[in-house]
Amino acid sequence: MTETKHVQIPVECSPLDLSRPHFAGIGGAGMSALARLLVEQGAQVSGSDLNTTAVTERLASAGCRVHAGHHLAHLQQPSVVVWSSVIAEDNEELVAARAAGITVAHRSHVLAQLMNEAGRRSVVVAGTHGKSTTTAMLAAALERRDPSWAGGGALLGGTNAHYGAGQVFIAEGDESDRSIINYRPAVAVLLNAEDDHPENYTGLAETVGVFRDFALAAEVLVVSADDPGAGAVTELVRGREGLRVVTFGQSKGADVHVTGIEAAGPCTWVQLEDLDGTPVTLTVRVPGRHNALNAVAAFTTGRILGIDAIELAEGLGGFEGIERRMNMVGTADEVSVRDSFAHHPTAISADLAAARTLTTGRTVVVFEPRGWARTAALGADMGSALAAADEIVLLPVHSTVTPPPAQIGTEEMAKAAVAAGGRVHQVTGLTDAEGVVAGLVRPGDLVLLMGTGEVNALGARILAHRATTVLS
CATH class of the missing domain: 3.40.1190.10 (Mur-like, catalytic domain)
Structure with a gap:
């Protein structure tokens, strides 16, 4: 996978045959939505992703054929292979489709066609x-x-x-x-x-x-x-x-x-x-x-x-929210956990301000930065925004690409947070973060899991750890 830099989306001139689409990266946010729309219209939808997730499981339940991993064997005579901008040009399924003369289309062209045809x-x-x-x-x-x-x-x-x-x-x-x-x-x-x-x-x-x-x-x-x-x-x-x-x-x-x-x-x-x-x-x-x-x-x-x-x-x-947007994960021994998708300084500030209205205790944020380019450009501003929390647990940068030669970390982010009055705890990964959070929280606190990567996996672990501590 790649970050979106220099992605060239070709112009799509002719209507696409969407009767048997295959999605390379079907578990992505935009891709999964298109797959669901098409399967609900009666299309024979297939797709692949690196890992099995709750999203891919829901798609499978809806009638999509979903494969773990990208492999040319997953292409069972599709009418079109759909890609998104995080899929690399040398993806095995894209290469095989082009070699076989199968139409390859960007997801935006599929969405545009669906809107036009409606x-x-x-x-x-x-x-x-x-x-x-x-x-x-x-x-x-x-x-x-x-x-x-x-x-x-x-x-x-x-x-x-x-x-x-x-x-x-x-x-x-x-x-x-x-x-x-x-x-x-x-x-x-x-x-x-x-x-x-x-x-x-x-x-x-x-x-x-x-x-x-x-x-x-x-x-x-x-x-x-x-x-x-x-x-x-x-x-x-x-x-x-x-x-x-x-x-x-x-x-x-x-x-x-x-x-x-x-x-x-x-x-x-x-x-x-x-x-x-x-x-x-x-x-x-x-x-x-x-x-x-x-x-x-x-x-x-x-x-x-x-x-x-x-x-x-x-x-x-009647709207109750969407996943990973300040929704409640659970509560254990008077400590609540919420999930936030925020990854830009403005969104970080907005969700931390909202968190303040949801607890009379402290706000402990566990933040996972996203992307090397984003961290390099916006890291200091992210740190300043994070300082609005009472405690900051800072995970390593989450990225789908190999680090650049001069690896970018969270040091500048941490420095900016401290300069703005924040208390920062830098950790090496999810297991380390779980232990640090367990040592920080007390009854009445709100733990906010923030970022687009794997940080949301901490929710159940923090709650289980808290419940086990109480029982012991």
């Missing part, structure tokens, strides 16, 4: 943060309409995609590899735009440029009025012929204006003025001010689609 109003949700949650929120808000949707995070106790009979198709767009510009949605949603993915972008200006191109391909842009990066995109596209811009947020003049946000534990109440000025209250059952604004984005999008405000509010009120 003949429905399409929505693509984009942004540096919050797009998986907002995609799932919008699907929940429109539940009565049975939309099709594909997101990067699975609903708690559910899946990350559904092929519905309704007239709306909702999808999460990925800017990391610039594939987001392959979509032509009726409604483009932009939550925020920050400097991210240093392996593929030179800075914020490039990110804003990609989001600008994404917005210009839509009929309507639903965009944050509060986020500076999103505001930069708005300035570039406002007034363009054929594009309607609708803003949401707390800023004065927002088309859907948030007038108040009140949090109490895991719930937040949002007061807003609808497009016509009518007051509306939303109940958001996932913690954090950022999630309150994600719900406003979903509400605004629903209104643009013509859905009644009351129906949208009721649908959003």
Whole structure:
């Protein structure tokens, strides 16, 4: 596997035969959603991934043929082989498919075709943060309409995609590899735009440029009025012929204006003025001010689609969250454990602020940095953000690629955290982290497992260790 730097996504000119697709890396967030959509449509779906996971097991239960490991023998006359940007060019299955004359397509082209073929109003949700949650929120808000949707995070106790009979198709767009510009949605949603993915972008200006191109391909842009990066995109596209811009947020003049946000534990109440000025209250059952604004984005999008405000509010009120987004793992001897996907300084700060509202005790964060390029570029900012926790347990960098010649570690991150007042405990791996956390926590504390790699595997181990200690 590779980081996304220099990935070239070829232009797909002809319609793809999606009757027998094979996914190289079927367990990935975007890939698994597409596999589920296609199997629910009756396609004969197969795929492979390096390891068996809960995601691949759910796909197998849904009717997909899933293989462990990548091998040319897994290609059983597929109509197309689908790849994502984390799959290396020399992947055995891709090489074999090309040699056999089998069509090889990037996952973004598959998603674009599914949206186009649906003949429905399409929505693509984009942004540096919050797009998986907002995609799932919008699907929940429109539940009565049975939309099709594909997101990067699975609903708690559910899946990350559904092929519905309704007239709306909702999808999460990925800017990391610039594939987001392959979509032509009726409604483009932009939550925020920050400097991210240093392996593929030179800075914020490039990110804003990609989001600008994404917005210009839509009929309507639903965009944050509060986020500076999103505001930069708005300035570039406002007034363009054929594009309607609708803003949401707390800023004065927002088309859907948030007038108040009140949090109490895991719930937040949002007061807003609808497009016509009518007051509306939303109940958001996932913690954090950022999630309150994600719900406003979903509400605004629903209104643009013509859905009644009351129906949208009721649908959003039933949303309970998605996996790895501040969801509860469990509690043992008055110590609770939650799971967070945050891996960018802004997201780290947002989830730690939310954690503060969920406990009267201390917050102990176990953080696993993601990617060498990201750690080199953003490590110090991550450290400063982590200092908001009472205790920081810092794991080694998680990456799917071989370390660069000058290996990048977490030293600068740790230094920045200490300089900002944090207490840092650097560990060598999950087993070491488990022992350190066991020695740190006391009744009333909240342990927040944070990162995109393997850190979430610590949840059950920490709770079991805590329960065993109590019994002994």
